Amino acid sequence: MVDLILHHYEASPYSEKIRTLMGFKGLSWSSVIVPPIAPKADLLALTGGYRRAPVLQIGADIYCDSALIAAELDQRFPARALAPNTVGTATxxxxxxxxxxxxxxxxxxxxxxxxxxxxxxxxxxxxxxxxxxxxxxxxxxxxxxxxxxxxxxxxxxxxxxxxxxxxxxxxxxxxxxxxxxxxxxxxxxxxxxxxxxxxxxxxxxxxxxxxxEFGHGTRTELAPAEAINIALSAPPAPLPETGAAHPAIGAPVQVLVDEFGTEVIDGTLAHIDDTRIILHRDTPQVGTVAVHFPRHGYPLRTTLIQGKDT
Ligand SMILES: N[C@@H](CCC(=O)N[C@@H](CS)C(=O)NCC(=O)O)C(=O)O
The missing domain is CATH 1.20.1050.10 (Glutathione S-transferase Yfyf (Class Pi); Chain A, domain 2)
Incomplete structure (x- = not known):
């Protein structure tokens, strides 16, 4: 069984998107409440600097952004799948x-x-x-x-x-x-x-x-320190096989968030494809984690390429 940990807060609309998806799919999940304002030390320890809600954690894999979280949940739990986003007016x-x-x-x-x-x-x-x-x-x-x-x-x-x-x-x-x-x-x-x-x-x-009516699935509260221990005690999942050749694979890079805000997430580029970027990060507090970002809206900055790549 996959242990799903959602880092979120009640009033966060983007978190409600994912809580509702949990309900649609009938999933059980652990809930870690993130403070709505900084400091958010526990969340940042896992994400490397991404501060928004929601964030999904599965062991030492950390998924940032509700669109990517939805895609990941749909891939892992296809029994009740979302309709393709290209049908009718769903685009x-x-x-x-x-x-x-x-x-x-x-x-x-x-x-x-x-x-x-x-x-x-x-x-x-x-x-x-x-x-x-x-x-x-x-x-x-x-x-x-x-x-x-x-x-x-x-x-x-x-x-x-x-x-x-x-x-x-x-x-x-x-x-x-x-x-x-x-x-x-x-x-x-x-x-x-x-x-x-x-x-x-x-x-x-x-x-x-x-x-x-979908509800929120089955939710159980979890302390932030527990979530960190779970990351610390598991290696990240194997990388997807869809990776593209990229000159910065294995090199230090930064991921930015282009919609607004000041986050910069440092890590080693582990994987990139048309839809996602994965950084590996290693700290004594959380061990090695894989932090996943959507490709769309998350510029990658490398010292190997002028400007922002993607
Ligand atoms: N593109 C992100 C947006 C997430 C977002 O902006 N979340 C809000 C809460 S609904 C947030 O975290 N705001 C800043 C903060 O709470 O620190 C997503 O789809 O998950």
Whole structure:
């Protein structure tokens, strides 16, 4: 049996994407709660500097980013597989819109709604991480505008979904989960502020209920120190056989995160293919771990190639 450890926190929408996938697949998993703001020493010990939630750990293999985690879980547990993301309106284009546009509209809206109550420590943490000032007064003044941007997008989704159960048809695709967690985030914030939530979107409301019914699988809490011990006592899994020849294999490299933020993850390039990058890292605290990143959105910096490779 594969022991799945999810590093996450309750309010994290991207974590909700993976908790829901655990539910869809009926998986049992261990839950390690990550603090929502720095310091996140235990998580960083495993990832080498990647600080976001969720992160999946299987022994000494550490999977960063919800899209890669979903792909890994789908490969390991194919009995209840997601529909291919290319069916009907389920396409990576929608995932990207959900992650890069809709998610940030909801972040702005939710911060504007809570402008008077956002803990200063969270603001300081995110200002440092995002590398820009957060204008809480401006966000508060613009809640109506941001809500309008979101509901316009929800209207597009309502039309796209039409009478189908899921964006790919009868079976959910990654797109469904990528949209679900952002709409979940919006609906929670909006109804807490006495908004109409999804009530003007009957198809989307029914779709949300259908996905929520998957639940989260079977979850058991685990202490962060235990997760580190598990990494320490296992070698990383053998590398995939799909590796491409790359001049930096075996050399020290850095992985960056291109959407926002300041993370730089150092390691030895162990594997690269069209979809993923794997770094090996070796520290006394966690032993040798393999840290996996998606290729898309995670530039690789090597001293052998000018600029960013990929
Ligand atoms: N592209 C990443 C995004 C993950 C992400 O931004 N997660 C948020 C929480 S939902 C986060 O970790 N923010 C910064 C932090 O919590 O330190 C993914 O798909 O997993």
């Amino acid at each position: 990576p284009l929608l995932d990207n819109w959900a992650d890069r546009i809709l998610f940030w509209q909801v972040v702005r809206y939710s911060m504007g709604l809570r402008a008077d109550a956002v803990p200063p420590a969270l603001i300081h943490d995110r200002e440092a991480f995002w590398d820009h000032k957060i204008d809480l007064d401006g966000l508060k003044a613009d809640v109506g505008y941001h809500r309008g941007q979101i509901t316009t997008g929800l209207g597009w989704l309502e039309n796209l979904l039409g009478g189908a159960d899921f964006f790919a048809g009868d079976t959910p695709a990654l797109t469904d989960l990528a949209l679900y967690h952002v709409v979940w985030f919006f609906a929670k914030a909006d109804t807490a502020a006495s908004g109409s939530g999804l009530s003007l979107f009957p198809a989307l409301s029914a779709w949300m209920a259908r996905i929520a």
